[in-house]
Amino acid sequence: MTASLADPARPVAIVGAGTMGRGIAQIAAAAGTPVLLYDVAPEVVSAARAFVAARFASAATKGRMTPADAEAATDRLHAAPSLEALAPAAVVIEAAAERLEVKTALFTDLEGILADDAILATNTSSLSVTAIAAGCRRPERVAGLHFFNPVPLMTVVEVIRGSRTAPAVTDALARLAEAWGHTAVHVLDTPGFLVNHAGRGLYTEGLRVVQEGVADPVTVDRILRDCAGFRMGPFELLDLTGIDVSFPVMEQIYRQFFDEPRFRPTPLAAQQVAAGLYGRKTGQGFYRYHDGTRETPAEPSAPPLRQVPLWVSPAVPRFAAPLRATLAGADVPLDDGDVPGPDSVCLVTPVGTDATAEAVRQGVPAARTVAVDMAFATPARLTMMTTPATTAAARDAAHAALAASGAAVSVIADSPGFVAQRVVATIVNIACDIAQQGIAAPGDIDRAVRLGLGYPRGPLEMGDDLGPATVLAILEAIRALTGDPRYRPSPWLRRRAALGLALTAPAVAD
Ligand SMILES: NC(=O)c1ccc[n+]([C@@H]2O[C@H](COP(=O)([O-])OP(=O)(O)OC[C@H]3O[C@@H](n4cnc5c(N)ncnc54)[C@H](O)[C@@H]3O)[C@@H](O)[C@H]2O)c1
Incomplete structure (x- = not known):
């Protein structure tokens, strides 16, 4: 951490006190950092402060915090009446509206208010950190700090380095997030960053399997849960998030990677959106919901045993x-x-x-x-x-x-790689290419996916469990059968399979 950031008297400022802003404020204040909270709507700041105070009080009731600590943490939350009131902050974390012009305007204003050594961090989930920084006088002081919802429970944070971000800035942010009890992973500014990029495989390949008529969504979910160890299958997850939210992300990442076939969404997803079958929130998606409870069709029963060799x-x-x-x-x-x-x-x-x-x-x-x-x-x-x-x-x-x-x-129905082989191989291959492009280090890829997506193993670990040569064989066979470049193996996988190395092995040997 730079000397200025280490100064405990210098608070962290949070701009935007909505869902994410208040979550970040909670973990910061709980860990001992003074927080200045600002929102364009002042009533949101009071609501956020009351929300976080109630969380601390509840933690004290449950014995997870002492009443004195809860009170002290609450006292660390300070409402800022204006942007100018954020002047003493060493770091500003912006969690305002997800619009480039809002973020660039905020950062331009903040640069005129804050000390020159202050860090500007954005919690954007889909905008380019590099583009946000481009409008700043000191783009080297701008980085991404991407938390996940709900912040106190999702203990991973992506520290995003834009094209002009100084490494000391991302290092300082990572240390700050670690001091707040989160696991920080270093990520290069690229579409979807790390977690949302690595998460493409489960959705897009699951959808593809259904689109091809191989299996219905319930069957795909059952296979991926019972055979591949996922806590939830892709269709349960899509219904939970709402495909009205997930589909635009699928499309956006596909387009931002200039139509990379690995991320190509299926027409089935667009059709669900057009039909208004968003999932849980509309009572029907890939499943039906009754009073908020999912109706899962009964497992088909097995036919009687026959004496056939x-x-x-x-x-x-x-x-x-x-x-x-x-x-x-x-x-x-x-x-x-x-x-x-x-x-x-x-x-x-x-x-x-x-x-x-x-x-x-x-x-x-x-x-x-x-x-x-x-x-x-x-x-x-x-x-x-x-x-x-x-x-x-x-x-x-x-x-x-x-x-x-x-x-x-x-x-x-007949499918190259059944369901689990093709979905897992797709996930592993995407993670391999994230490593290949240097977007994140192998250990960070696995850590971030376990914590951010709740997968039982990191994707590179999954590949090592199956064996890199097997993953390669699965992808080569699917590509040969389908002719689809979506399945072309990443060089990271190809080289490690050829050399008998683990996929988790770093780019350069020690
Ligand atoms: N919700 C999530 O799951 C999630 C996850 C990761 C990242 N993000 C990102 O975090 C940011 C905030 O998301 P959220 O879900 O908390 O949104 P939200 O709508 O709950 O809160 C945003 C807050 O920002 C305030 N705001 C808007 N423009 C402002 C401005 N110019 N100055 C000050 N305050 C302003 C709004 O009044 C609102 O209170 C977005 O960039 C979003 O993409 C969201």
């Missing part, structure tokens, strides 16, 4: 053995032949390919081929898919035998 393809040895073990508990005959018998259902375990491609490649009869996703098999759920030629009898025989293991079984 099942043959497990040995093509992917690391998947064949666990699949045989899964089936061992079912009361069905297993065909142990080197090639499938004339009546056997052929179970294949593709990596990135679809059931059709796998049946053709392995020379097994498509009418009796069923593919099982063993890369994302868990005791809770298995995913299977069929070729367009697979008979209902073969499909049902496989479904019943897999369900006999005790797992729920999701049956999807």
Whole structure:
């Protein structure tokens, strides 16, 4: 921290005392920093101060703060009657309206009021920090400090370096945020910054799977929760946020990256918006809601077990053995032949390919081929898919035998990479490219995504869990089948897979 910032007598100023401003004020005051709170609407400042004071009082009631600390924290919140009253601030955090002209006008005015060494930080979530700074006399003193809502619970903050920001400024802001108990991650000023950029994969690929008719939203969510460990699937999340809010972000990031295919939204998302099916707030989105509670369709039941022999393809040895073990508990005959018998259902375990491609490649009869996703098999759920030629009898025989293991079984239409493989590989690939572009360091990418998006693992860690070579194989296979450059592997992934390095390995070895 610079000497001036370290001076505890110099307060932090917050401009805009709405949802975000009051959250930031709360963590700052709780940590001992004096806060000057300003809003263009003075009544908002009083409301914000009362709101934060009530939070402190409630924390004291619950024993999370002493009453004396709650009172002292409240006393650190000072209403500023004008912008001029922010003059003593070492740092200003702007959390006003999300409009470039509002932020540039504010920063221009503030530069005339504050000391020359003061830092101007913006909490913008979608505007360019570089563009905001461009109108300033001292753009090197301008940076982004992107908090997430609700600030006290979302303990990650992105410290954004614009093209002209001095590194000492972002370092000082990171230290300040850490002193407030948040995890600061350093990010280059780019569209979506880090968290919103890394979060594209789950939504866009989930939507693509549904748009392609592979599975319905409920099935996609179930697979991603039970097989890939996400707390919520993309459609639950879209309904929670409201697709009227999420779709413009999808479009904006896609356009800001000049139509990068990895971020291309699907027409299905636009259609939901046009229909007014925003989600929870309108009572219907991808799910229906009754009195605020989501109605989830019942899980389809498994067909009855049949005495049809099942043959497990040995093509992917690391998947064949666990699949045989899964089936061992079912009361069905297993065909142990080197090639499938004339009546056997052929179970294949593709990596990135679809059931059709796998049946053709392995020379097994498509009418009796069923593919099982063993890369994302868990005791809770298995995913299977069929070729367009697979008979209902073969499909049902496989479904019943897999369900006999005790797992729920999701049956999807033919898809390169099932659901979990393609969605996870997409997420990993986007994170790899964030690392490749130097937008953030590998450790910060994983930390920010775990804290900011609530993923069980960071995206690079997910890639390492699956194995970089497997992620690469999935993406290469999907790209070969679809021809879509959306799936082209990032050089970060390609090189690490080739060298047997972890995706979390830094750009330069120690
Ligand atoms: N809400 C979120 O989830 C979230 C998350 C991260 C970042 N952000 C960003 O934080 C900023 C604030 O968002 P919010 O959700 O708190 O909005 P909000 O509408 O709740 O609060 C904004 C406040 O700024 C005040 N304001 C507007 N123009 C002003 C000006 N010129 N000078 C002083 N005050 C002014 C308004 O009166 C209002 O009280 C935006 O840039 C937004 O994009 C929001």
